[in-house]
Amino acid sequence: xxxxxxxxxxxxxxxxxxxxxxxxxxxxxxxxxxxxxxxxxxxxxxxxxxxxxxxxxxxxxxxxxxxxxxxxxxxxxxxxxxxxxxxxxxxxxxxxxxxxxxxxxxxxxxxxxxx
Amino acid sequence: xxxxxxxxxxxxxxxxxxxxxxxxxxxxxxxxxxxxxxxxxxxxxxxxxxxxxxxxxxxxxxxxxxxxxxxxxxxxxxxxxxxxxxxxxxxxxxxxxxxxxxxxxxxxxxxxxxxxxxxxxxxxxxxxxxxxxxxxxxxxxxxxxxxxxxxxxxxxxxxxxxxxxxxxxxxxxxxxxxxxxxxxxxxxxxxxxxxxxxxxxxxxxxxxxxxxxxxxxxxxxxxxxxxxxxxxxxxxxxxxxxxxxxxxxxxxxxxxxxxxxxxxxxxxxxxxxxxxxxxxxxxxxxxxxxxxxxxxxxxxxxxxxxxxxxxxxxxxxxxxxxxxxxxxxxxxxxxxxxxxxxxxxxxxxxxxxxxxxxxxxxxxxxxxxxxxxxxxxxxxxxxxxxxxxxxxxxxxxxxxxxxxxxxxxxxxxxxxxxxxxxxxxxxxxxxxxxxxxxxxxxxxxxxxxx
Numbered sequence: 377x378x379x380x381x382x383x384x385x386x387x388x389x390x391x392x393x394x395x396x397x398x399x400x401x402x403x404x405x406x407x408x409x410x411x412x413x414x415x416x417x418x419x420x421x422x423x424x425x426x427x428x429x430x431x432x433x434x435x436x437x438x439x440x441x442x443x444x445x446x447x448x449x450x451x452x453x454x455x456x457x458x459x460x461x462x463x464x465x466x467x468x469x470x471x472x473x474x475x476x477x478x479x480x481x482x483x484x485x486x487x488x489x490x491x
Numbered sequence: 492x493x494x495x496x497x498x499x500x501x502x503x504x505x506x507x508x509x510x511x512x513x514x515x516x517x518x519x520x521x522x523x524x525x526x527x528x529x530x531x532x533x534x535x536x537x538x539x540x541x542x543x544x545x546x547x548x549x550x551x552x553x554x555x556x557x558x559x560x561x562x563x564x565x566x567x568x569x570x571x572x573x574x575x576x577x578x579x580x581x582x583x584x585x586x587x588x589x590x591x592x593x594x595x596x597x598x599x600x601x602x603x604x605x606x607x608x609x610x611x612x613x614x615x616x617x618x619x620x621x622x623x624x625x626x627x628x629x630x631x632x633x634x635x636x637x638x639x640x641x642x643x644x645x646x647x648x649x650x651x652x653x654x655x656x657x658x659x660x661x662x663x664x665x666x667x668x669x670x671x672x673x674x675x676x677x678x679x680x681x682x683x684x685x686x687x688x689x690x691x692x693x694x695x696x697x698x699x700x701x702x703x704x705x706x707x708x709x710x711x712x713x714x715x716x717x718x719x720x721x722x723x724x725x726x727x728x729x730x731x732x733x734x735x736x737x738x739x740x741x742x743x744x745x746x747x748x749x750x751x752x753x754x755x756x757x758x759x760x761x762x763x764x765x766x767x768x769x770x771x772x773x774x775x776x777x778x779x780x781x782x783x784x785x786x787x788x789x790x791x792x793x794x795x796x797x798x799x800x801x802x803x804x805x806x807x808x809x810x811x812x813x814x815x816x817x818x819x820x821x822x823x824x825x826x827x828x829x830x831x832x833x834x835x836x837x838x839x840x841x842x843x844x845x846x847x848x849x850x851x852x853x854x855x856x857x858x859x860x861x862x863x864x865x866x867x868x869x870x871x872x873x874x875x876x877x878x879x880x881x882x883x884x885x886x887x888x889x890x891x892x893x894x895x896x897x898x899x900x901x902x903x904x905x906x907x908x909x910x911x912x913x914x915x916x917x918x919x920x921x922x923x924x925x926x927x928x929x930x931x932x933x934x935x936x937x938x939x940x941x
Contacts, residue, residue, distance in 0.1 A: 401923060402920065402923065405916070405919055405920060405923060406916075406920070409912065409916045412912060413909065413912070416905050416908060416909065417905075419901070419905075420901060420902060420905050423901050427898055428898075430896070430898055430899075431896045431898060431899040431902070434896065434899035434902040434903065435899070435902050437902065437906060438899075438901070438902030438903070438904075438905040438906050439902075439905075441905065441906045441909045442905060442909055445909050445912070445913065449916075472920065472921075476917065479913050483906075483909070483910050483913070486906050486909075487906070490902070490903060490906055491894070
């Protein structure tokens with residue numbers, strides 16, 4: 377078995393990136409949105425580790441709003457993906473309407489729990 | 492007859508004022524004797540009681556007319572049994588009646604002697620004191636006996652092993668040993684209320700002095716109690732002595748020299764010992780009352796009906812001791828208050844101003860529920876104080892919290908940025924096809940937004 381080197385890793389990432397470049401733009405936008413949400417959640421966890429968990433409900437709602445957003449965005453991504461045959465009968469407009477409704481419910485709950 | 496009725500009517504106000512909680516000292520004392528000779532042979536003890544205002548009623552123990560109560564009312568506040576040999580009391584009095592008398596908060600002095608009757612032994616046993624079962628047994632001490640010219644069997648003991656309590660024996664130290672001639676007893680180990688007021692020396696034992704000792708004596712050493720006191724849970728006080736002659740004028744006046752001790756005391760310690768002990772038994776000392784319990788928030792004067800968690804509060808109570816004639820401030824540094832809900836959440840020692848007022852302040856714990864202020868004060872020789880006052884504690888109302896907590900601003904920011912992000916994402920997701928998204932400027936715009 378050949379030894380792996382940093383060149384192999386570079387090749388791997390380049391191959392991944394070129395494969396990802398073929399992804400439709402709307403899915404790329406969703407990916408960007410998911411990364412944003414996960415990154416915000418990570419910042420809050422680090423902040424909580426630094427200052428302590430005192431307003432714990434605020435921490436939970438802050439983090440869960442990010443996590444919930446990311447989860448809903450991933451669900452949307454699965455449903456609007458043309459390659460995914462499982463949801464081929466589901467119109468992307470319907471999927472987006474579900475996404476909006478779920479987000480409204482999520483943020484209503486978050487607002488109630490934040491204070 | 493009419494004269495008698497007049498006397499009785501004159502006595503009514505006197506009878507009504509006896510033993511009230513405001514004046515806890517006993518007033519009317521029934522003395523039961525085997526023989527009226529005791530009245531004169533023990534007159535020093537009785538006179539000291541009379542001079543302190545007690546009203547002594549002497550009766551023969553088998554007098555058929557004696558009664559402790561009439562129409563459900565006790566006729567006496569205290570009972571002195573100087574009748575060690577009585578087998579059966581006259582009238583309606585029996586062991587159960589005497590124990591009921593104690594159970595209703597009255598005081599009792601029992602003096603036994605060698606040849607004490609089963610009745611006296613039964614009363615003592617019920618009080619947690621077991622006399623030596625051998626009827627001929629006496630306490631013998633071959634090293635702690637009182638030196639005397641006549642008696643050679645060492646049953647006249649000089650003991651100075653007193654209970655260490657100023658409230659029971661008075662603050663003045665008893666210098667001379669106490670003379671004892673009688674039967675020893677042991678304390679029932681399961682009874683936590685009975686105390687040895689005077690114990691025998693380690694070299695003492697209980698046996699028949701006239702016969703040869705064939706088997707080891709059942710009671711030996713300082714486990715033998717000569718005089719015991721009991722304070723029941725209802726604060727009734729009982730004195731049990733193994734010797735009637737201890738109270739006699741002869742012992743009160745006798746000089747005493749303990750064997751092996753060079754000092755000869757002109758007067759035995761008996762008189763001081765029993766005077767002080769009878770003051771304690773008849774509630775002239777060591778009787779506490781607590782009044783005027785107050786609590787309020789710091790900075791306020793009125794007592795609230797409910798506290799909030801983390802309130803600061805002040806608690807105060809006044810404690811007085813009965814001195815025989817008046818209520819004097821009680822001064823101690825060990826009175827504690829508990830803030831109690833199933834277990835004490837706060838236990839604080841109260842400070843005192845020396846005038847009877849005890850106070851402290853503390854913070855209500857961060858727990859809500861129904862609490863009690865409790866003062867449970869049980870100190871050797873003092874009547875027990877048990878106060879409890881219920882008070883609920885509520886959590887913060889929802890408008891008593893901080894509206895915005897600075898430490899939580901990042902969380903607020905995250906939640907709102909998620910909403911903003913959702914809005915922008917919606918716009919971008921719906922309209923990105925209209926925009927020339929291949930334009931690198933648009934990509935830069937997106938990055939700048941996220």
